[in-house]
Amino acid sequence: EEEFTMVLKAACVFRSNATDPKELEKNRRFFQNVVADSANEIAIPDSNYQDALNDWYSGEENWVVHRSTAVNEKGICDSCGKHLHSLELSPVQVTEFMAKIEILVRENTKGKDDDGVRWEKFKAWLHRREQKRGDKGAYDCVIDAANIAYYKQNYQGGRFRFAMIDSIINFLERRNIRWLLIIHGSHLSNRDCRTSQDRVLKEKWMKSGNMYVAPGGFNDDWFWLYATLRRGGQTFLVSNDVMRDHHFNMLSQKTFQRWRDRHQVGFNVHWDKRTQKCSNAIVLPHSMFSSRTQLEYLDPNNSQSCLSDRVIEGDYPRDKDITAIHSPICTTGIVTSYQRGKQLSYTAEKPKLEDLQWLCCRKS
Numbered sequence: 001e002e003e004f005t006m007v008l009k010a011a012c013v014f015r016s017n018a019t020d021p022k023e024l025e026k027n028r029r030f031f032q033n034v035v036a037d038s039a040n041e042i043a044i045p046d047s048n049y050q051d052a053l054n055d056w057y058s059g060e061e062n063w064v065v066h067r068s069t070a071v072n073e074k075g076i077c078d079s080c081g082k083h084l085h086s087l088e089l090s091p092v093q094v095t096e097f098m099a100k101i102e103i104l105v106r107e108n109t110k111g112k113d114d115d116g117v118r119w120e121k122f123k124a125w126l127h128r129r130e131q132k133r134g135d136k137g138a139y140d141c142v143i144d145a146a147n148i149a150y151y152k153q154n155y156q157g158g159r160f161r162f163a164m165i166d167s168i169i170n171f172l173e174r175r176n177i178r179w180l181l182i183i184h185g186s187h188l189s190n191r192d193c194r195t196s197q198d199r200v201l202k203e204k205w206m207k208s209g210n211m212y213v214a215p216g217g218f219n220d221d222w223f224w225l226y227a228t229l230r231r232g233g234q235t236f237l238v239s240n241d242v243m244r245d246h247h248f249n250m251l252s253q254k255t256f257q258r259w260r261d262r263h264q265v266g267f268n269v270h271w272d273k274r275t276q277k278c279s280n281a282i283v284l285p286h287s288m289f290s291s292r293t294q295l296e297y298l299d300p301n302n303s304q305s306c307l308s309d310r311v312i313e314g315d316y317p318r319d320k321d322i323t324a325i326h327s328p329i330c331t332t333g334i335v336t337s338y339q340r341g342k343q344l345s346y347t348a349e350k351p352k353l354e355d356l357q358w359l360c361c362r363k364s
Contacts, residue, residue: 001045004038008052015059029319031056036295036316043257043292044328044351050359053327057361066360073353075289077326079360084326087290089259090314097255098229104251105222118215122223125212126230138178139210141265141283142228143168144239145183146220149192151240151269160192162201164269167281168238169205177283179238181211182224188213228263237264238283261290291356296324298363324362331355 011031018024035053038045050067057063066079075084089097105119130138148168149160165181172179183205187193193202205211212227214220221241228237243260269281298321330351 001038001042001049004034004042005045005049005052007034008038008049008056012052012055012059015056032320032322033318035322035325036318036320039293039295039327040315041254043261044330044356045293047329050327050329053325053359053361057325062364064360064362064364068357069360071289071291071326071328071353071356071358073285073288075287077358077360080324080362082296082324082326082362084289084294086262086288086311087258087292087294088262088311088313089255093255093314094229094232097252097259098226100251101222101226101229105218108219109217118218122212122214122226126227129209139180139227139231139235140178141172141180141236141238142224142231143179143181144220144224144237144241145181146187147239147241148267148269149187151267152271155273157273159194160187161271161278162193162198164271164278164281166201167269167278168267168283171281171283172238179210180227181205182214182220182227183211184214184218184220185216229259234286235263236286238267239264240266258290258292261292262287287353291328291351291353293325293327295322297321298323325359326361327359328356329359331357 008031011027011034014027015024018027038049042049054065054067058065064080069077069079071077071084076082077084102119106116109116109119143165145165146160148165149162150158151161151164153159153161165183169179169181188202193199212223214223221243224237224239228235241264265286266284267282268284269278271278295316297317332351332355
């Protein structure tokens with residue numbers, strides 16, 4: 001990020017000193033390409049990056065610049081009224097992402113899985129659901145069972161709570177959201193499945209056909225991640241996991257970060273220690289847009305934005321005329337570790353919408 005910012009600021013300095021029209025146009029093209037590259041790589045930049053964008057576009061003719069503007073929950077910019085987009089992976093990026101997951105699974109289960117049989121069994125199970133059950137085999141979300149069952153259980157007497165998983169499932173079903181539960185086999189043993197109520201819930205989920213049990217020797221993370229990707233579309237993962245584990249860092253930072261931004265949603269559920277019951281289960285709303293730097297381009301055929309659709313797949317292209325930029329910074333400091341710097345940068349807590357301030361630059 002620091003390198004992108006330095007290059008953008010250098011281009012600003014060059015523009016202020018250059019006089020040759022050809023050199024100025026070459027510099028303008030260069031600046032736009034760096035903006036495109038940085039938008040693909042950096043989700044939420046820091047204020048120095050915003051300063052560089054502000055300096056450039058404030059000095060360009062027919063450009064309007066607003067700092068510290070807001071974007072509402074529908075993705076509409078307060079300053080220009082434009083809808084921000086949902087930035088998704090392209091089909092090629094999804095295929096490559098899934099292939100990378102499979103490579104990591106095999107590398108991390110050597111000696112635990114005979115020629116990948118158990119992993120292939122999982123893939124075959126997903127395929128059978130699609131083939132035999134048709135639309136009934138489809139799912140809108142994947143549930144990370146362990147993350148929900150251990151939610152706020154880090155106290156003496158805290159444990160794996162089947163009832164909390166069921167409360168989240170009930171929340172989804174009341175809204176006609178189809179679910180797939182991924183649970184590790186170790187949680188179905190007597191160690192975690194202790195009470196008669198636990199066993200009733202386990203049997204209910206098994207009979208539904210909507211639960212897959214990750215085998216011993218495997219990390220259940222791979223299963224819910226792969227299942228969410230395989231289903232595609234707007235399928236989302238229900239989990240508060242901040243994904244700091246080392247195996248997430250073995251994935252492409254850019255690809256993983258963009259997927260997580262669009263397809264992970266959090267939840268809340270309250271466990272009453274006194275009554276031993278849960279309440280107030282809720283799955284948080286799925287954001288309508290991506291909270292990251294966004295660009296729009298000129299369509300040479302009709303002089304209008306060619307990125308008017310709400311969903312955009314893949315990376316921003318180079319060598320095209322940018323007509324609008326929306327770039328956020330985080331005001332709370334949470335994003336310092338999320339956005340940049342170290343290997344774990346993209347796996348920390350995601351910032352809230354109300355903690356973001358946006359730079360809006362648009363061609364008038």
